[in-house]
Amino acid sequence: MSGSxxxxxxxxxxxxxxxxxxxAVNNPTLRGNLRHATHTIRAKRxxxxxxxxxxxxxxxAGKQIKDHTLRHLDRYLVELEASVTTAGGxxxxxxxxxxxxxxxxxxxQETGESEVVKVKSMATQEIGLNEALExxxxxxxxxxxxxxxVQLGKDRPSHILVPAIHRNRGEIRDIFRSEMGAWGRPxxxxxxxxxxxxxxxxxxxxxxxxxxAKVGISGANFMVAxxxxxxxxxxxxxxxxCLTLPETLISVVGIEKIVxxxxxxxxxxxxxxxxxxxxxxxxxxxxxxxxTDGDGPRAFHLVxxxxxxxxxxxxxxGRQALRCIRCSACLNVCPVYERAGGHAYGSVYPGPIGxxxxxxxxxxxxxxxxxxxxxxxxxxxxxxxxxxxxxIPEVLVHLRERVVQGGPVTRDGSKVVLRPAKGHGAERxxxxxxxxxxxxxxxxxxxxxxxxxxxxxxPRSLPGPGRAWSATRDxxxxxxxSFRDWWQRTKGGEGGAQ
Ligand code: SF4
Numbered sequence: 001m002s003g004s005x006x007x008x009x010x011x012x013x014x015x016x017x018x019x020x021x022x023x024a025v026n027n028p029t030l031r032g033n034l035r036h037a038t039h040t041i042r043a044k045r046x047x048x049x050x051x052x053x054x055x056x057x058x059x060x061a062g063k064q065i066k067d068h069t070l071r072h073l074d075r076y077l078v079e080l081e082a083s084v085t086t087a088g089g090x091x092x093x094x095x096x097x098x099x100x101x102x103x104x105x106x107x108x109q110e111t112g113e114s115e116v117v118k119v120k121s122m123a124t125q126e127i128g129l130n131e132a133l134e135x136x137x138x139x140x141x142x143x144x145x146x147x148x149x150v151q152l153g154k155d156r157p158s159h160i161l162v163p164a165i166h167r168n169r170g171e172i173r174d175i176f177r178s179e180m181g182a183w184g185r186p187x188x189x190x191x192x193x194x195x196x197x198x199x200x201x202x203x204x205x206x207x208x209x210x211x212x213a214k215v216g217i218s219g220a221n222f223m224v225a226x227x228x229x230x231x232x233x234x235x236x237x238x239x240x241x242c243l244t245l246p247e248t249l250i251s252v253v254g255i256e257k258i259v260x261x262x263x264x265x266x267x268x269x270x271x272x273x274x275x276x277x278x279x280x281x282x283x284x285x286x287x288x289x290x291x292t293d294g295d296g297p298r299a300f301h302l303v304x305x306x307x308x309x310x311x312x313x314x315x316x317x318g319r320q321a322l323r324c325i326r327c328s329a330c331l332n333v334c335p336v337y338e339r340a341g342g343h344a345y346g347s348v349y350p351g352p353i354g355x356x357x358x359x360x361x362x363x364x365x366x367x368x369x370x371x372x373x374x375x376x377x378x379x380x381x382x383x384x385x386x387x388x389x390x391x392i393p394e395v396l397v398h399l400r401e402r403v404v405q406g407g408p409v410t411r412d413g414s415k416v417v418l419r420p421a422k423g424h425g426a427e428r429x430x431x432x433x434x435x436x437x438x439x440x441x442x443x444x445x446x447x448x449x450x451x452x453x454x455x456x457x458x459p460r461s462l463p464g465p466g467r468a469w470s471a472t473r474d475x476x477x478x479x480x481x482s483f484r485d486w487w488q489r490t491k492g493g494e495g496g497a498q
Contacts, residue, residue: 014346016371021340030166034341037165042332044278045385052274061267063389066323069258070313076225076258077304083228087290089300094252096307097127103303104129104217104250105136111248113138113214119232119239120144121219122326123252123305125157125348126361129217140217141183141209143238145202152179158342158350160328161276166341169193176201184208206238216246216297220253221325222268223302226261229289230302233272233282243286249297254305256313256322268325271387275327308361317398321356323388330382330392336375345372352382356395364403373399404428426465448482455480 014020024030049055069076081091094100104124108116116133118124118140130140130151142151149164150157153175157163164172176187176198185205191197218239222231230251232239243249259265273279291300313319331337331351342350346368347358355372364370373396382392404427437444451458455478461470481489 014366014368016367017340017344017346017375018371020344020346020368021336021375024341024344025339029168030341031339033166033168034338037159037162038332038338041162041278042329045275045329045332048274048278048280051280052270058267058271059387059389062271062325062387063323065259065264065267066388067320069260069264070256070319070322073255073258073313076260077255079225079260080223080228080258081304083225084290084300084302085228087228088292089228089290089302092301092303094303094305094307097305100127100252100303100305100307101129101132104252105133105138107248107250107301108133108138108215109136111215115209115213116140116215116217117143117209117213117242117246118147119216119218119242120147120163120234121217121252122160122348123219123254124217126254127252127305127307129252141206141213143206143209143242144234145199145236145238148202148206149175152176152183156343157348159331160326160350160353161331162328166343169195169198172198180205206241210238210241210245213242213246215248215250216242218243218249218251220251220257221272222265223253223258224260224262224265225258227289229262229287231265232284232286233269234284234286235277235279235282237284240284240286243288244296246297248299248301249288250301250303252303252305254307255309272325272327275325275329275385275387308363312357312360315360315398318356318360318395320390321353321360321395323390324353324357325388326353327387329385329387330390333381333385334376335379335381336377340375345375352376352392352396353390356390356392356399359399359403364399370403373397373403404431445482445484448484451478452480452482452485 052058084091092103094103114137116138118130120142124130130142133140142148144163146162146164147157149155149167149172153164153167153171155164155167159165167175170193173191173193177191180187180201183205185208187201188197188204191201218230218232220230221233223229224231230253232243234240259268269281269285273282288296288300291298309322312322328351330353331342334352337351342354345351345354345358346366347354347362349357355375359369359372362369364373376393376396378393378396380393383390386392437447458475458478460475461467462475
């Protein structure tokens with residue numbers, strides 16, 4: 001599929017990562033909230049994973065299942081469509097976010113309803129569904145607690161699993177007090193920042209919406225091709241309400257969320273909860289297959305979303321990002337995310353996975369997308385914790401190469417223009433000079449000797465655009481003798497020196 005790609009409208013026009021991160025890094029409250037939350041989750045995850053003696057095997061199995069599925073995605077998607085249809089559902093194909101939004105808006109309008117309840121869904125945030133529904137007079141209510149906080153606070157999500165991770169309890173109390181009344185049942189009088197009181201206020205606020213809504217909208221963590229079953233895992237039970245109470249259920253799911261069989265689910269239902277919430281299993285695992293008379297929604301629609309995924313799949317290195325099961329473990333260990341927060345990534349997908357997924361789904365034409373492959377120290381902590389072994393540093397370097405080269409994004413002929421990020425012109429000149437020197441051994445040797453003999457005259461910091469780099473690093477001293485000269489002197493010219 002191809003077509004124009006839609007980004008979450010709430011993130012449109014975001015500045016490049018360094019600029020956006022600068023604001024976050026200078027916010028001590030935000031830094032404190034992020035540090036506390038990520039360190040707590042990462043420690044619990046490590047304990048939960050350490051309980052399993054076969055974690056490495058599970059990780060490899062998850063990787064293999066996802067790779068196999070992606071290799072045969074066309075076949076499994078057709079199988080899924082047939083299974084869902086047989087079970088009483090209707091499948092819609094959306095090449096991009098605009099098409100998906102149009103389909104969902106039409107389906108809701110056909111029910112005659114002007115309100116929908118939503119279970120947390122990254123795919124619908126990716127395409128800006130709430131805003132598209134609002135444009136046609138339909139109000140979407142987020143029901144995941146963290147998403148509710150984000151929606152009431154007119155905010156943007158900043159974490160995959162905990163979208164309001166940047167908020168502390170006092171801030172949440174203030175948001176509930178000032179905003180709940182405009183969306184429905186107001187916050188109770190005298191609401192404090194005690195977690196039980198905040199949870200109860202949200203429960204009462206949401207309960208009336210669940211009981212009233214006739215249309216529910218969801219995403220899915222997995223889709224099983226062999227039976228057409230969709231799976232949502234969550235911790236609160238609000239998702240279960242959205243999935244079972246409304247008369248019509250519309251699920252918007254990225255095409256990469258498919259697994260071939262129920263047996264494959266076994267692996268991910270072990271690795272996902274331990275990696276995300278550090279639980280042995282999710283408190284709520286909801287599964288539904290089409291429709292069933294007298295049980296749950298009477299109409300079920302599945303909107304299969306591409307929105308750049310086919311292009312990502314066409315890239316041999318970058319396609320591994322499609323293995324992601326959105327556990328958020330990579331965010332919680334990332335030193336850059338911990339300081340910059342999620343908003344700086346300019347997308348619903350923050351952190352290390354966002355840094356490799358957004359520039360592939362959207363291309364690198366915007367300032368923020370061209371800067372994301374650089375939003376990493378390449379320390380590799382993300383790769384170590386990833387339950388499907390996505391080599392995020394490898395993809396980051398691959399995408400940096402593309403940004404610098406300004407080459408095409410896709411290999412299927414659809415040209416996506418990549419613009420080199422600001423300041424990369426100097427890097428390109430430096431790389432060309434290095435290529436020239438390394439392909440001429442005589443010139444390289446002469447240059448090394450000149451550098452050695454003049455080493456006491458070398459500046460301690462780089463001039464021009466290199467100044468920012470050397471401001472926080474020591475330039476390595478040039479040795480008095482190059483390796484080649486040392487080799488020739490001590491080994492009597494056996495190879496090496498030319
Ligand atoms: S990249 Fe790996 S660690 Fe990060 S969210 Fe996806 S599955 Fe989890």
